[in-house]
Amino acid sequence: QKEVEQNSGPLSVPEGAIASLNCTYSDRVSQSFFWYRQYSGKSPELIMSIYSNGDKEDGRFTAQLNKASQYVSLLIRDSQPSDSATYLCAVNIDDYKLSFGAGTTVTVRA
């Protein structure tokens, strides 16, 4: 059983729309949750972190965490072509390691 699962892509959204990315995890003791953005051919970049239930907003990005449902999501509002990338969900599985999802590729069409 995969520890972190993300909704399958690719996800295509029109410019200006909201992109919604979902992630579920299996380890109930996980405390830290992250979203990374990876442009094609580049390394992953940390864009959001969330540690407690609820919403966390940073610019056009909103992360949502529900520990009871073991669910974390990322909303991208007013999507721009520069948001076209693969988004990786990551969850800590112990004091040192993160478990990464396979990623969801987002394409924002003009």
Place this chain on the structure above:
Amino acid sequence: SQTIHQWPATLVQPVGSPLSLECTVEGTSNPNLYWYRQAAGRGLQLLFYSVGIGQISSEVPQNLSASRPQDRQFILSSKKLLLSDSGFYLCAWSDGPYYEQYFGPGTRLTVT
């Protein structure tokens, strides 16, 4: 601020040749260091991690090895490369209480 370097950026090596990839981190002390591999179109696979000098944990049995000769230096090696070793090798560091990891620019390895 912290900076992470990897080199080389790209590498083309024949099957059976040795490998040495280097990663260094600046601006932090005693970080946790990680080596990941990402095959084309695939997710991140954790290969090794280190919580201190000389301390290496291996996640996947293979023909690769890792060493940490200095606090902020992490080296990935192989004595004989296989075709299946091709991929994007990423070094990452972490020192925060919330387990976040930060990645270097990566090395793209092609084994021919």
